[in-house]
Amino acid sequence: MEYESLLKKAVKLGADYADIRIADFNVQNTISENSNLTSVQNNDLYSYGVRAFIKGAWGTSFGNDITNLEKSIKTAVKLAKLSSLKINEKFDLKDFPVYKENVKFKAKIDPRDISVEEKIKHVIEYDKNLNEKPVVSRTINLAFISGTNEFYNTDGSDIKEEKFALRFYAQIAAKEGAKVQKAFARFGLMAGYERFEKIDMNKFCSDLKESVKRLLRAEKAPAGKMPIVIDPVLCHVFFHEAVGHACEADAILEKVSVLRGKLGKNIAPDFLTLSDDPNVPEENGFYKYDSEGIRGKEAMLIKKGVLSGFMNSRETASKMNSEPNGHGRAENPSAMPCPRMSNTVLYPGKYKFEELFENIKCGVYAKGSSGGVVNPIDGNFLFNSQEAFLIENGKLTKPLIDVSFGGNILDTLRNVEKIGKDQVPCLVGGYCGKKGQLVPVCGKCPSIKISEAIVGGSNK
């Protein structure tokens, strides 16, 4: 195989370790705007990247034209040498398992085998479905992604992994009198075309219409500390931001995680178990091998309230001498893999959904996510819901406009009071940004009650 001989060359030039990554994906995207099919696009995304490691430092080289691969290998080794000469703390990569596998994606129909006409039909149908008062504008985006990642390294790993994904996004605006509001709905999953046909789009559209109607009559949330109940989607964003990022091994090594030095210590109630697992089928963070050719395994982050592990990459697993769990991910072959989340999994608790609201005098119930963010250094985080409701005396009373919640990781973890039984895959097709790279992530979580969080509303 040609890659093998090129990698041998890298070693000959002085590399301790080197790998080649190639991504070849096709994205078909259809956009409809107010019943007008505005853009039908085809994107062929092909790129490669080479990394070389010498005594504690990396050199990388990347491009789109694979005929330059040999030149890139030379550049990567040269840059690794340059970097390595300038560092004080040298380290070696440890031995990692070697894999040889051609992974076929478990699906019946490759989206590329379905005609564009067929896909367009769906978009037009949803657009029509959403065209109903008080909705005044609609944008629908349906995308199908399919392709293969390849990975080769100097240890002899030789991996091909096929992937299919569906992405749907609908955004609407509604008007009632002088009031305007927007709402959106989305799903994203790793699956073949046959799965797409099973999604109940009628329900999807009617939920979205109901949501925007509620938002039109919604009031501002109160401001200050109060109990909150969040749905599984928001719960996965909460744990992603509040715990996940601080459990990425690079954050620990870079001394930018509030969870540093807390391994083996109790940081949450004993009924709380949290992991990150790339093996959740269909979820956006699903993969068999990470971007560094390591088998993706469930990483236990919090076991019965005790901080029990971190997500690692080749580099961080070497530095911390820990078991590799396959969380070294990169947006594309030109980017450097680093420890990342895949699917955030909160184990289900004992409470029925209704029981989460018991004894709440005044609080907020929030569902759906508009995103979140954390500063792992000081542990302050923030996340925002798509919809929220006021809880008064254990009952949902009024709809509230979308609201942000803030808190500090360590305080808020202790405040997780009840975990629901209703664990479900979120399938919202999320993306996580870190160090300038986006990777697909998602989660499988139940609803939870947090006894105290900061609600970013407004006091009259």
Added chain:
Amino acid sequence: MDLTNKILKKAEKYGNAEVLLLDAEKTSVTYEKNEISRTENGTTVTLQIRLSKGNRFGYSQTTNPTNWEKCLKNANSLLKLANPLEKDLILTEKIKYRKVDGIFSKKIKAMSEEEIFKKAKHMFDAAKEVDKRMNIPMAQVSMGSMGQNFANTNGININERMNLLSAAMEASIGESSGSDSKVSHNDFDFSKVGKNAGELCFDSLKPKSIKTMKADLILDYFALSDIIKTILIPAFGADNVQTDRSFLKGKLNQKIFSEKVSVIDDALLENGIFSRSFDSEGTPGQRTVLVENGIVKNYIYDNYSALKDKVKSTGNCSGIVKVPYVSPTNFIIKPGDYKNEEIISETKEGVLAKFAFGTHVANVLTGDLSIGLSNAFYVKNGAIVYPIKQAMVSFNLFEALKKVQVIGKTLRQEEEVVAPMMRFDSVQIIGS
């Protein structure tokens, strides 16, 4: 024959066509955990094709230009599927382009890898000098060069190249952190970036909680530009206006903001980071007044959204991969009269925020936002008293811009937003 001409020649049999060829080369040095972690070099190329026939359009893009024939065929097969527009989007007239000054530096082009290492070291050392406990989780210096070549079947074929030098640094001591970054078409003093990040981290040590209150909110460059980028800029996009997703719909020539607020989108700004002499559709770059003394004057357009409003494109198209695709160039907030020190010294009680976080979750349509502040400081009787532990703010950006009176005179640009410091009075601040 160059690639774009080759593609156009072949495209003629399908209809009208335009081709955009983008390329970028980057070399960067990254520090992680107080050490050099890696040095990277690479190129990326993107080819975008838009075919048009009978006012229908097909879009195809590839990162592998050697496959341009397949890309062209794909565009042709998609062409018949889209709904036709009233008019062709591909430019027909002969255009005179104005060259933008100060976007290509020969000095940056000639920089060696060793020089980049040296700059990174200067920045690193400057942060370390602030306090010996200083930890550097991340520092990055990169040098890049970007080119765009636009050509269409009506005879336009234009090229432009720019290069950029950038620096970013994060510094931390315990739970305190600070960061700074700079992007420029010209060489600059890297040690200043390191010093700023280090000092901000040092000044943020031993933060205290504040109570929930209504007080003045002073937003420094990064905090304000973050808010502007995520909430104000989308409101000026004609695409959002036309689909009822902008607060500014139907507000042309109305006084919506304070008379102190003027906004310009200027593609021709000398040394501007987002300057360019033409956009992705070959429309020449221009200076577009968006707000003049509080009065809304214009939106930003690409050819598609301009056709809908029967106006001319403002040269704000960002790619020929879909319509509409509108984004700003250099989005400039006109400076005010205050020195930054004066803004602080004239504040009775308030919070000065260097950074905002969570702006991406704000409501773009209504302008409502509840976001977190980082590297924020409590200001009392005209002086910074102490750093703040954890705070959120909740307010409506459009209301705040209606009332704003205090605007700084010093502009800064590290991304598309060119902005001064600004103070919003009596804002809901949520302490912990």
